[in-house]
Amino acid sequence: MDAQPKQKDWINILFLSLTPVIGVVGTALYAWRNGVQWWQPALLFVLFSVVSFSVTAGYHRCFSHKSYTAHPALQAFYLFFGAMALQNSVLKWSADHRDHHRYVDKEWDPYSIRRGGLSAHIFWLFYKEPSERSYDNVPDLSGNRMVVWQYRWSHVIGIVAGLGIPTAIGALFGSPLAGLLWGGFLRIALIHHTTFLVNSVAHLYGTRPYTEENSARDNGLLAFFTNGEGYHNFHHKFPADFRNGVRWWQWDPTKWLIASLHFVGLARDLKATPRAVIEKSRLRMNLAKAEERLVSAPTEIGVAVRLRMERAHHALDRAAALWHEMDERRREMLVRGRLRSSELARSLDSAIREYKSSIGVARREWRQAARMLSKLPEGV
Ligand SMILES: [Zn+2]
Ligand SMILES: [Zn+2]
Known part of the structure; x- marks a missing residue:
């Protein structure tokens, strides 16, 4: 059986092609005509941080790898704000990601680098799921009621909250359109492509200090833009570890966030490799x-x-x-x-x-x- 579904997903193609155009070109044009007010980049920064940490600390390290246990309130936070990244539900994201780790660089790896950098980056999302897609590699998540609820509503949350919240904040400052562009479309495009870079660049460029069994690389520059996820060689060697940048000088704010959440009692059972x-x-x-x-x-x-x-x-x-x-x-x-x-x-x-x-x-x-x-x- 072919692991790469062949039927094109036109909704995804249109969405993933238009969001960066509206986000980057639209915001640039708006800024050129109307100038930039302080709250606009601030809104982008705050929403980008909240949503991208919900992906790295939540979708990735908590739900996909179970590298720590999050308090139900924290899980709810990750599920809501993670959905605003518009990268599908936790259930699907984790099922794909567990397959990626299990079959890395092989046919069944959903974003295998062997099919090329662009395929691993974005083109793999341009195809529909095979109809027989099962979620049997995420039984822990399909038994979690909040995760199942988010599976049903993630697109609605992503669109309504992901575009509505920044528009409402923009309205408070007198320009709903600026809010929508800066905190909605530009933020979505940036979160998409920083996440995607981990699947493409972190499997192409960087060092391999821990294993050469797969294509994953440690890339410090990428870590800077991905909340620490650029230390991907370490991560593929020790995927259950709550850290990706394990050395003291490595930039891994997701690890610092999880450690802080542990300190205040919202995260427990942090897994760290000796x-x-x-x-x-x-x-x-x-x-x-x-x-x-x-x-x-x-x-x-x-x-x-x-x-x-x-x-x-x-x-x-x-x-x-x-x-x-x-x-x-x-x-x-x-x-x-x-x-x-x-x-x-x-x-x-x-x-x-x-x-x-x-x-x-x-x-x-x-x-x-x-x-x-x-x-x-x-x-x-
Ligand atoms: Zn990988
Ligand atoms: Zn992973």
Whole structure:
């Protein structure tokens, strides 16, 4: 069976072609004739933020990947404002997205990059769903009453609220048309294409520090425009993680938002991959690259580099095992209560110390190996 539906979806084609024209050209013409008042870009910025975070933190990381559990009030917020992105319902978006992760780069990937950058970006939306489309990969969502309600009403919310709210705000400032253009059409076009860039550019340009098993790339520039979703290589390697930009210097405001929601009690059970496991996949990728350079290097350097890489690997294995031990002790302490389990607390402290020192050993060995490699003449 062909995974790419062939019947054209003219409503989608017209909608996706006209919104950027009205949004960009229409807003530019309006601004040229009437000037720009402060509230217009402010309206765009506020609505863009609310709706795009509902897609990245809600549609993507909460509903599609279950990387944390959101309070029902927060779910309702995501469902309502996410619908204003006009990217279909959570149910369909998540079903497509779970297929994308499961069959990435293959025939069944709905926006496979193998069919070309433009196809992955937007053309895949120009075709109708096969009539036998099932939602069997989202049973958790089809059992959620709010999600099912949004499935029925997402288009209505998207059009009525997505265009009506900015028009009403524009009316408050004396120009409903400016509100409609800035907060409606331009905002919709920007949210569409920033989301679409993750499916196209993040599978074409960038680095692959964690895995080369698929086409996904880490792209810092893209992360800046997509609330952190540009760190797509990490995301395809660890899709259940609530973070995409996992390193402290990486721009991932969606992760900061989820952490803040956790702090105020609106998000719980945040899933984070243990640092040792993340470091292990980076090390494995570095090892593969080192092997290429070591092929014709002097034997003693090859042996020394491999030895250091191996020591780093063992230290990370130890750290990963310790992390699981720590996690179990933390759970036990939660059950027993911190005060009544001082012995447990002591053993947890010592496991934490050992964990940190294992990570330190891995880092030292790894750094030494990298230094040795860098001294090899280029092209060796
Ligand atoms: Zn992807
Ligand atoms: Zn994903």
